[in-house]
Amino acid sequence: xxxxxxxxxxxxxxxxxxxxxxxxxxxxxxxxxxxxxxxxxxxxxxxxxxxxxxxxxxxxxxxxxxxxxxxxxxxxxxxxxxxxxxxxxxxxxxxxxxxxxxxxxxxxxxxxxxxxxxxxxxxxxxxxxxxxxxxxxxxxxxxxxxxx
Numbered sequence: 636x637x638x639x640x641x642x643x644x645x646x647x648x649x650x651x652x653x654x655x656x657x658x659x660x661x662x663x664x665x666x667x668x669x670x671x672x673x674x675x676x677x678x679x680x681x682x683x684x685x686x687x688x689x690x691x692x693x694x695x696x697x698x699x700x701x702x703x704x705x706x707x708x709x710x711x712x713x714x715x716x717x718x719x720x721x722x723x724x725x726x727x728x729x730x731x732x733x734x735x736x737x738x739x740x741x742x743x744x745x746x747x748x749x750x751x752x753x754x755x756x757x758x759x760x761x762x763x764x765x766x767x768x769x770x771x772x773x774x775x776x777x778x779x780x781x782x783x
Contacts, residue, residue, distance in 0.1 A: 636659065636660060636663050636665045636746060636747050636777075637665050637666070637744075637746055638665060638666045638667075638668060638743060638744055638745045638746060638747075639656045639659070639660050639665055639666070639667050639668070639745060639746070639747040639748070639749060640667075640668045640669075640670055640736070640739055640740045640743065640745040640747065640748045640749065641653040641656035641657070641667055641668070641669050641670070641748075641749040641750075642670050642671075642672070642736055642748070642749065642750045642751070643669055643670070643671050643707070643708055643711040643715075644671070644751070646751070648751045648781055649750075649751045650711065650715060651781070652749045652750065652751055652779070652781050653667075653669060653711060653712070653715050653716070653749070654715050654716070655749065655779075656747070656749040656779075657715065657716035657719050657721050657723075658719065660719075660721045661719040661720050661721040665721070665747075666721070666722040666723075666724065667712070667716065667721055667722070667723050667724070668723075668724045668725075668726055668739065668740075668743045668745055669708040669709075669711060669712045669723060669724070669725050669726065670708060670726045670727075670728060670735070670736065670739045671704040671705070671707040671708040671711070671725075671726075671727055671728075672704065672727075672728045672729070672730065672732045672735045672736065673700050673701070673703065673704045673727070673728070673729045674729075674730070674731070674732060675729070675730065675731070678695075678697075678700050678729055681695050681700070682695040697729055700727075700729045701727045701728060701729050702727060703727065704726075704727025704728060704729065705725050705726060705727030706725075706727070707727065708725035708726055708727055709723075709725035711725075712725055724743065726739050726743070732766050733766040733769045733770055733773075736748065736750060736766070736770055737770060737773055737774060740774060740776070745776065746776040746777065747776055747777045747778070747779065748770060748774055748776065748777070748778045748779070749778075749779045750766070750767055750770060750778065750779070750780055750781075751767075751780070751781050751782070752765065752766065752767030752768075752780045752781070752782045767780045767782075
């Protein structure tokens, strides 16, 4: 492992995954890229909420959403990995979760991805898709997945 991508969300499982990625990276002298993805749906909800509160005079832009996601990743990195001797790069993205995870891993030259998945039946995966499964199938490196 030279550079790992750890995906952080607000749930405890993803925060535990970031910690595990950091511990493993520190043990082998690797770097950690911490990614938080704001989905299009979350972006639209935030835009709508802000428009209601500000009477439509304030704009919640794509750049604002990406910077907010990057700051979320930076805060998580500080909180979860500050006691480890590991280099951290926070990244924020806006879009489809699986696409942004794969794009960030490629952009930053990551050879590992640490991500949480959802526990679904085989039928559920076929009908609704599964981000973790798609990442495993489309990433050239190793993928570590934690499910419920």
